[in-house]
Amino acid sequence: xxxxxxxxxxxxxxxxxxxxxxxxxxxxxxxxxxxxxxxxxxxxxxxxxxxxxxxxxxxxxxxxxxxxxxxxxxxxxxxxxxxxxxxxxxxxxxxxxxxxxxxxxxxxxxxxxxxxxxxxxxxxxxxxxxxxxxxxxxxxxxxxxxxxxxxxxxxxxxxxxxxxxxxxxxxxxxxxxxxxxxxxxxxxxxxxxxxxxxxxxxxxxxxxxxxxxxxxxxxxxxxxxxxxxxxxxxxxxxxxxxxxxxxxx
Ligand code: PXP
Numbered sequence: 001x002x003x004x005x006x007x008x009x010x011x012x013x014x015x016x017x018x019x020x021x022x023x024x025x026x027x028x029x030x031x032x033x034x035x036x037x038x039x040x041x042x043x044x045x046x047x048x049x050x051x052x053x054x055x056x057x058x059x060x061x062x063x064x065x066x067x068x069x070x071x072x073x074x075x076x077x078x079x080x081x082x083x084x085x086x087x088x089x090x091x092x093x094x095x096x097x098x099x100x101x102x103x104x105x106x107x108x109x110x111x112x113x114x115x116x117x118x119x120x121x122x123x124x125x126x127x128x129x130x131x132x133x134x135x136x137x138x139x140x141x142x143x144x145x146x147x148x149x150x151x152x153x154x155x156x157x158x159x160x161x162x163x164x165x166x167x168x169x170x171x172x173x174x175x176x177x178x179x180x181x182x183x184x185x186x187x188x189x190x191x192x193x194x195x196x197x198x199x200x201x202x203x204x205x206x207x208x209x210x211x212x213x214x215x216x217x218x219x220x221x222x223x224x225x226x227x228x229x230x231x232x233x234x235x236x237x238x239x240x241x242x243x244x245x246x247x248x249x
Pocket of ligand 1: 007009043070090092100101131151196197198199200218219220221222
């Protein structure tokens with residue numbers, strides 16, 4: 001069965017909005033595991049906008065499922081990955097002004113740099129994944145660089161779902177889904193592990209989860225968003241109970 005790796009970055013986003021101690025990403029990771037997460041994924045961005053260095057160490061120590069470390073291929077992050085020794089390093093493109101990862105790696109344009117980065121991380125015993133668009137040329141180039149895993153970018157599919165009024169049968173949604181299916185088959189054909197993620201939600205995930213050959217889905221924003229909503233009522237009830245108790249109502 002396809003595994004679910006839960007990305008907990010946005011638990012840290014809420015904490016960093018106040019630079020305080022809650023919500024705690026370690027507790028979030030443990031709750032995700034209690035809910036069935038097969039792995040925990042986090043992205044230590046160069047600007048440290050959500051996950052902080054100490055979170056990575058604390059989560060690695062606290063969890064009993066694989067930790068996936070999403071990172072840019074910079075010297076600082078390569079050193080960090082070799083020190084932390086996660087279950088998998090996931091190389092993504094990173095722009096300082098982007099709100100989230102905007103597209104797959106341009107592997108073709110950066111073959112020399114990526115080959116060196118992959119080798120350095122792989123030499124420390126950590127498998128390395130390339131986050132790529134659903135394009136055969138990029139996938140082929142990723143294999144040539146030494147990546148042993150490709151994560152197919154599902155963002156364009158997710159955007160098509162929103163653009164077309166959440167209609168999962170809209171022809172453009174189906175086209176984007178089929179592009180992913182073709183890319184997954186190609187990744188498997190050339191002997192790499194295939195993962196997928198970005199923009200997946202409780203509404204759209206079934207169309208991607210039904211594709212054969214995907215080892216792991218990496219999902220974050222929608223899970224954290226939904227958790228806020230399903231937990232809001234209980235959170236308010238607990239606060240109200242405290243106020244009432246203090247006033248002996
Ligand atoms: N995979 C990669 C490579 C990502 O960069 C992200 C976002 O951090 C995800 C998966 C998860 O995307 P989302 O938060 O939209 O579920």
